[in-house]
Amino acid sequence: MNDRANPQVAVPAPSQVLEDSAFLMPFSMNRQFKKAPRMIARAEGMYYYTPEGQRLIDGTSGLWCVNAGHCRPKIVAAVQKQVATLDFSPTFQLGHPLVFEFAERLRALAPKGLGRVFFTNSGSESVDTALKLAIAYHRARGEGQRIRLIGRERGYHGVNFGGTAVGGIVGNRKLFGALVTGVDHIRHTHDMARNAFSRGQPEHGAELADDLERLVGLHDASTIAAVIVEPVACSTGVLVPPKGYLERLRAICDKHGILLIFDEVITAWGRLGQPFGSQYFGVTPDLITAAKGITNATVPMGAVFMKDSVYEAFMTGPERSVEMPHGYTYSGHPLACAAGIATLDTYAEEGLLTRVGELAHYWQEKAHALKGLPNVVDIRNIGLIAAIELASRPGEPLGSRALDAHIRAFGKGAYIRVAGEVIALAPPLIIEKAQIDELFQIVRDVLSELA
Numbered sequence: 379m380n381d382r383a384n385p386q387v388a389v390p391a392p393s394q395v396l397e398d399s400a401f402l403m404p405f406s407m408n409r410q411f412k413k414a415p416r417m418i419a420r421a422e423g424m425y426y427y428t429p430e431g432q433r434l435i436d437g438t439s440g441l442w443c444v445n446a447g448h449c450r451p452k453i454v455a456a457v458q459k460q461v462a463t464l465d466f467s468p469t470f471q472l473g474h475p476l477v478f479e480f481a482e483r484l485r486a487l488a489p490k491g492l493g494r495v496f497f498t499n500s501g502s503e504s505v506d507t508a509l510k511l512a513i514a515y516h517r518a519r520g521e522g523q524r525i526r527l528i529g530r531e532r533g534y535h536g537v538n539f540g541g542t543a544v545g546g547i548v549g550n551r552k553l554f555g556a557l558v559t560g561v562d563h564i565r566h567t568h569d570m571a572r573n574a575f576s577r578g579q580p581e582h583g584a585e586l587a588d589d590l591e592r593l594v595g596l597h598d599a600s601t602i603a604a605v606i607v608e609p610v611a612c613s614t615g616v617l618v619p620p621k622g623y624l625e626r627l628r629a630i631c632d633k634h635g636i637l638l639i640f641d642e643v644i645t646a647w648g649r650l651g652q653p654f655g656s657q658y659f660g661v662t663p664d665l666i667t668a669a670k671g672i673t674n675a676t677v678p679m680g681a682v683f684m685k686d687s688v689y690e691a692f693m694t695g696p697e698r699s700v701e702m703p704h705g706y707t708y709s710g711h712p713l714a715c716a717a718g719i720a721t722l723d724t725y726a727e728e729g730l731l732t733r734v735g736e737l738a739h740y741w742q743e744k745a746h747a748l749k750g751l752p753n754v755v756d757i758r759n760i761g762l763i764a765a766i767e768l769a770s771r772p773g774e775p776l777g778s779r780a781l782d783a784h785i786r787a788f789g790k791g792a793y794i795r796v797a798g799e800v801i802a803l804a805p806p807l808i809i810e811k812a813q814i815d816e817l818f819q820i821v822r823d824v825l826s827e828l829a
């Protein structure tokens with residue numbers, strides 16, 4: 379096969395060029411990976427399959443997104459049908475029925491009062507959309523000086539400028555300059571000295587929410603638009619909120635007129651046993667960012683849910699004016715809507731959005747049974763999420779031991795995601811108890827032999 383732009387250049391088969399591949403892989407160790415690649419050829423249900431046919435149990439739902447398991451027939455059929463019916467139609471000054479239908483279906487699941495939805499294509503876009511909506515909301519109400527955005531140390535809010543700025547993982551921030559101005563961060567909630575090996579929400583640390591009062595004291599509440607946190611901070615290595623922490627954050631935001639944004643890109647869609655994490659914790663934010671499991675990851679999509687009062691604040695000018703000058707070419711893409719509706723059908727038919735309630739205890743006990751294995755310094759869990767934190771190797775970069783665990787697990791038949799020295803497990807919600815056993819047995823074998 380010849381390259382069209384340059385007929386002199388022959389394009390070899392991908393397997394031949396991997397070491398010098400054109401593909402700059404995201405969030406990857408490109409050079410290490412390309413020397414010893416781990417490739418996936420297909421997937422079904424709980425499992426991935428390599429090109430050689432090896433089966434791997436999916437321990438982290440891809441990237442925390444394939445909540446209903448892989449290649450689910452109803453979703454596949456809906457996307458196939460849609461692509462041949464209406465491939466694309468704008469949602470700027472035009473509509474197609476599916477996007478309105480999907481929005482109503484989502485409204486029925488969302489926490490009470492957060493029934494309005496804006497569509498994006500990813501979690502990162504949802505975050506930047508929510509931050510913009512927060513600033514615009516205050517301006518629409520005559521408080522245009524509220525422009526500050528508060529994130530939290532160790533938070534992950536995607537990779538766009540706003541999300542990187544409010545994010546709190548240094549490795550994701552340091553290359554990218556000053557980011558967005560007017561941003562500050564409250565302290566993270568991780569406290570191994572007091573909370574190691576907690577089952578579910580840790581006992582200690584509700585008072586860390588008061589750190590928001592420190593920033594109010596520094597900047598004055600009248601300059602702060604919003605605070606964004608993940609109810610459970612997953613990408614940083616699974617930090618479960620201490621008991622009472624989210625409630626306290628909500629109360630401080632209410633006291634000062636600050637919008638509270640929950641980034642539920644991972645905690646929505648049944649991961650904690652309720653459609654949204656905020657329903658599980660019983661704390662209602664003003665805006666919710668979502669993505670990933672909204673379409674079971676089949677077609678990229680994200681969404682921002684907002685309180686009716688936020689939506690209504692924008693519906694005030696002349697009727698012949700654009701109320702929200704924000705949107706993506708693919709906001710409400712027909713394929714994503716078709717995938718999303720079929721995903722919600724699959725979730726409903728199989729009870730997946732609440733199924734974790736039945737599995738959580740079994741899952742928790744299996745995770746904590748790894749205590750005592752070599753190098754395990756903490757185990758944390760909530761819903762169908764577990765983190766096993768390992769001691770780092772003296773003199774080696776952080777994450778080297780966990781990376782070896784990931785590679786060894788692949789060889790033994792499990793895909794597990796690692797972040798720093800943390801093994802993060804969050805399998806599809808269709809997992810059966812025997813498959814939970816299978817996954818933890820592989821992790822146990824890996825940890826037992828890992829130096």
Ligand SMILES: Cc1ncc(COP(=O)(O)O)c(C=O)c1O
Pocket residue numbers: 499500501502503505534535536537608612613641642643644669670
């Ligand atoms: C909490 C949170 N916010 C935002 C994102 C970014 O989502 P995306 O990768 O779809 O842009 C992620 C991704 O893992 C996430 O976990």
